[in-house]
Amino acid sequence: MLEAIILAAGKGTRMKSNLPKVMHPIAGKPMLQHVLDSTAELSPEKIHLVLGHGAEFIREHIGHASLAITLQEQQLGTGHAVMQVLPKLAPDSTALILYGDVPLIRADTLKRLAGLADTKTVALLTVRLPDPSGYGRIVRDAQGEVAAIVEQKDASPEQLAINEVNTGFMAISADFLRQCLPQLNNRNAQGEYYLTDVIALARSSGLTVKSVETAFTYEVQGINNRRQQAQLERQYQMLLANRLMDEGLTLLDPTRFDCRGQLTAGSDCVVDVNCVFEGTVRLGNNVHIEANCMIRDATIGDGVHIHANTVIEEAEIGADCHIGPFARIRPGSNFSRGARVGNFVETKKTLLGEGSKINHLSYVGDAEIGANVNIGAGTITCNYDGVNKHKTRIHDHVFVGSNSALVAPVEIGEGATIAAGSTITQNIQAQQLGVARERQRNIDGWQRPKK
Ligand code: UD1
Numbered sequence: 533m534l535e536a537i538i539l540a541a542g543k544g545t546r547m548k549s550n551l552p553k554v555m556h557p558i559a560g561k562p563m564l565q566h567v568l569d570s571t572a573e574l575s576p577e578k579i580h581l582v583l584g585h586g587a588e589f590i591r592e593h594i595g596h597a598s599l600a601i602t603l604q605e606q607q608l609g610t611g612h613a614v615m616q617v618l619p620k621l622a623p624d625s626t627a628l629i630l631y632g633d634v635p636l637i638r639a640d641t642l643k644r645l646a647g648l649a650d651t652k653t654v655a656l657l658t659v660r661l662p663d664p665s666g667y668g669r670i671v672r673d674a675q676g677e678v679a680a681i682v683e684q685k686d687a688s689p690e691q692l693a694i695n696e697v698n699t700g701f702m703a704i705s706a707d708f709l710r711q712c713l714p715q716l717n718n719r720n721a722q723g724e725y726y727l728t729d730v731i732a733l734a735r736s737s738g739l740t741v742k743s744v745e746t747a748f749t750y751e752v753q754g755i756n757n758r759r760q761q762a763q764l765e766r767q768y769q770m771l772l773a774n775r776l777m778d779e780g781l782t783l784l785d786p787t788r789f790d791c792r793g794q795l796t797a798g799s800d801c802v803v804d805v806n807c808v809f810e811g812t813v814r815l816g817n818n819v820h821i822e823a824n825c826m827i828r829d830a831t832i833g834d835g836v837h838i839h840a841n842t843v844i845e846e847a848e849i850g851a852d853c854h855i856g857p858f859a860r861i862r863p864g865s866n867f868s869r870g871a872r873v874g875n876f877v878e879t880k881k882t883l884l885g886e887g888s889k890i891n892h893l894s895y896v897g898d899a900e901i902g903a904n905v906n907i908g909a910g911t912i913t914c915n916y917d918g919v920n921k922h923k924t925r926i927h928d929h930v931f932v933g934s935n936s937a938l939v940a941p942v943e944i945g946e947g948a949t950i951a952a953g954s955t956i957t958q959n960i961q962a963q964q965l966g967v968a969r970e971r972q973r974n975i976d977g978w979q980r981p982k983k
């Protein structure tokens with residue numbers, strides 16, 4: 533039986549933040565949630581989360597079905613943290629130990645590690661680093677087995693040359709933890725109970741220590757400060773970018789790409805620089821997204837062209853639409869095939885029919901617009917009376933002249949025309965012209981004021 537233990541009680545002083553360290557995001561998701569999600573892939577019997585600093589906040593914002601929270605009042609070290617969970621562990625279980633501030637650990641690696649441990653074997657995750665300084669070195673015996681972890685400060689010159697280091701991740705039987713944890717002491721540089729000391733105890737108790745080596749440095753990278761957070765963020769984004777490119781997406785510059793969620797793309801899509809994708813975004817085939825777009829929770833149809841500096845949120849964009857530049861497409865916008873929404877247009881809760889256009893400088897909210905409608909520049913749906921929102925219905929083939937205000941609720945019949953500059957407060961029937969503006973007067977011989 534497998535039980536996971538995630539250590540997350542530390543304060544994270546070097547983040548210089550009021551937010552608990554493990555709640556800081558990588559790709560828009562708290563570090564701790566990354567760890568939980570990967571851990572959950574192993575379906576452990578229980579996931580024990582050791583919390584201290586910010587426990588209440590974390591409890592409110594982090595969730596998983598099989599989560600069991602243990603409080604560690606004082607942070608006396610990683611060994612001490614695991615000790616708090618000891619009474620809750622089933623006697624015959626294997627404990628998999630993880631860190632809330634090492635977010636990108638992969639489920640595959642955890643599976644290999646957990647699979648290696650039993651009552652006689654401790655499994656340890658190691659990694660080779662070009663520069664191992666600062667880390668505990670993995671010292672192996674003649675048989676190639678892990679003999680000890682020697683901390684930097686205690687290492688001989690030969691040991692210092694070893695570049696295989698301890699990651700801290702381990703799988704170990706609850707039974708042995710029960711034996712060895714009470715033997716830990718805090719006589720070391722930091723005055724803490726080090727979990728790493730259980731490795732030497734395992735060897736001296738006749739257990740075998742087997743190791744799993746990962747080739748992916750990022751997955752064992754811990755975050756202690758905002759620089760490390762930013763570095764890991766970039767590495768993670770590069771991984772996502774590479775995966776998407778392998779699947780056939782063109783990224784004009786993968787170093788200027790950010791995905792904070794799930795992005796899927798059909799064939800031959802192109803994404804220009806500095807686009808940010810959040811939530812779940814689906815691109816059809818042949819979608820072209822120009823620079824500086826922000827797209828969140830949206831479905832973009834085949835052949836859509838999104839021009840630069842466009843923001844799209846909770847929207848559905850049908851095939852062959854043209855959006856932007858500088859368009860703001862807000863939640864509930866749903867555009868049919870071939871619609872066009874141009875610069876400085878804001879839409880919200882708006883259905884836009886096939887081939888309809890809102891090309892310039894408009895606000896359209898709470899509207900149902902049919903097919904082949906032309907909404908002129910500067911059109912505003914006055915959808916809000918200060919208390920309630922009201923609907924504007926515009927049927928097929930309507931032409932709305934520029935600078936019109938449509939005071940909702942209002943309905944414009946099929947093929948109707950609205951004269952430019954009208955403030956429409958009454959319904960217009962099919963094929964009628966609605967004019968609601970002062971008639972122009974021209975005054976002869978007008979004298980301009982003089983100085
Ligand atoms: C620890 C490991 C190190 C490993 C590294 C991975 C030890 C002695 N060292 O070092 O081998 O490479 O993690 O990043 O175990 N924590 C608690 N309670 C405590 C102390 C820590 O829950 O009393 C939690 C922290 O919140 C953090 C994690 O354990 O999430 C690691 O603690 P930290 O103090 O950062 O240990 P490192 O020095 O990074």
Ligand code: CA
Binds near residue numbers: 633754755756
């Ligand atoms: Ca750390």
